Amino acid sequence: MEDRVAARPPDAPLIEIRNLAIHFRTRQHQFRALSGVNLTVGRGEAVGLVGESGSGKSITWLAALGLLGPRARVSGEVLLDGRDLLGLDETAITGVRGREIAMIFQDASSSLNPLRTIGSQIRESLRHHWGMDRNTAHAEAKRLLDRVQIPFAAQRLKDYPHQLSGGMNQRVMIAIALAGRPRLLVADEPTTALDATVQAQILDLLDELRRDTGMALALISHDFGVVAENCDRVVVLYAGRVMENAQNSEIFIRPAHPYTRGLLAAIPDSAGERTRPIRGSVPEPWSPPPGCVFEPRCDFARPECRAAQPPLASPAGATAMHRSACLRRDEMATATARQEMVAS
Numbered sequence: 168m169e170d171r172v173a174a175r176p177p178d179a180p181l182i183e184i185r186n187l188a189i190h191f192r193t194r195q196h197q198f199r200a201l202s203g204v205n206l207t208v209g210r211g212e213a214v215g216l217v218g219e220s221g222s223g224k225s226i227t228w229l230a231a232l233g234l235l236g237p238r239a240r241v242s243g244e245v246l247l248d249g250r251d252l253l254g255l256d257e258t259a260i261t262g263v264r265g266r267e268i269a270m271i272f273q274d275a276s277s278s279l280n281p282l283r284t285i286g287s288q289i290r291e292s293l294r295h296h297w298g299m300d301r302n303t304a305h306a307e308a309k310r311l312l313d314r315v316q317i318p319f320a321a322q323r324l325k326d327y328p329h330q331l332s333g334g335m336n337q338r339v340m341i342a343i344a345l346a347g348r349p350r351l352l353v354a355d356e357p358t359t360a361l362d363a364t365v366q367a368q369i370l371d372l373l374d375e376l377r378r379d380t381g382m383a384l385a386l387i388s389h390d391f392g393v394v395a396e397n398c399d400r401v402v403v404l405y406a407g408r409v410m411e412n413a414q415n416s417e418i419f420i421r422p423a424h425p426y427t428r429g430l431l432a433a434i435p436d437s438a439g440e441r442t443r444p445i446r447g448s449v450p451e452p453w454s455p456p457p458g459c460v461f462e463p464r465c466d467f468a469r470p471e472c473r474a475a476q477p478p479l480a481s482p483a484g485a486t487a488m489h490r491s492a493c494l495r496r497d498e499m500a501t502a503t504a505r506q507e508m509v510a511s
């Protein structure tokens with residue numbers, strides 16, 4: 168294994184998800200929640216996963232960490248420096264969680280234990296990952312709270328979660344995540360529960376930490392605006408499939424999928440209003456439409472879109488890394504975001 172890692176080129180991605188598929192079996196339904204998802208995250212890179220609720224953003228990364236539970240059947244590969252995480256036993260994947268890949272969630276207050284001080288929760292993480300003694304862990308916990316810009320860190324270590332604001336608790340969760348010195352931080356809607364000013368501060372903090380530590384960031388959001396401001400690359404997910412994948416700069420100028428255009432048009436304006444929501448709703452995963460999954464909601468659909476799900480391919484004139492799963496990708500990419508294409 169060491170040899171394999173050493174032989175990897177320095178620009179090889181840190182993590183490479185290949186052909187990931189997830190099936191769930193519930194009492195009522197058996198369904199495929201994710202199909203053929205490919206995505207990579209480079210060392211120190213920030214990659215955004217964006218899509219409406221239920222599109223499969225969270226399960227993509229939960230599957231990578233073996234956190235989906237027994238009702239899920241996962242196939243494909245999740246290669247971390249060439250090592251497939253999906254093949255690891257429970258002991259081995261436990262060693263990856265936190266130490267290689269850490270994950271933070273939307274609701275920090277419910278992720279923290281209300282009965283224990285934040286100091287003891289950070290120290291526990293440090294002891295778990297590094298076996299630190301109490302004094303060393305205490306000093307490191309204070310350093311981590313400083314690192315996430317919590318003022319008066321020494322005093323705050325003695326506080327319980329309910330004594331801190333939502334934004335401060337999210338900073339504590341980030342400190343706990345940093346305790347493992349992960350190479351990738353997955354942030355699942357980390358600011359959705361926070362007001363706009365605090366949201367911007369937390370996103371700035373994540374960006375600063377990424378730049379300072381070289382840690383990569385996988386940012387999950389339903390809000391294109393959040394991903395656009397904080398990521399190098401964007402993967403657009405809809406109904407468990409990748410619709411578009413491109414550099415951030417390119418996807419804004421040349422969105423090549425109607426769903427991406429819809430998400431861009433739905434970015435809240437400065438007054439916090441959603442300007443133009445996408446019509447219709449996400450299909451139930453157990454009854455996907457035939458053909459392109461977005462076809463029933465698409466203003467640009469043609470009869471041939473009902474035949475099969477289009478594969479991801481580069482639109483004409485785009486960089487090779489830019490891929491769209493739309494039959495009209497070439498037309499889409501040449502009409503700029505502001506110029507509307509004539510529907511159908």
Ligand SMILES: Nc1ncnc2c1ncn2[C@@H]1O[C@H](COP(=O)(O)OP(=O)(O)OP(=O)(O)O)[C@@H](O)[C@H]1O
Pocket residue numbers: 191192193200218219220221222223224225226227235236238389452
């Ligand atoms: N444990 C589970 N059992 C059954 N179905 C599940 C389970 N977890 C997720 N799903 C289903 O998988 C699909 C994708 O869920 P996922 O949570 O990844 O969506 P998401 O894009 O992250 O949206 P949200 O922002 O609402 O979490 C949804 O249809 C969801 O209902």
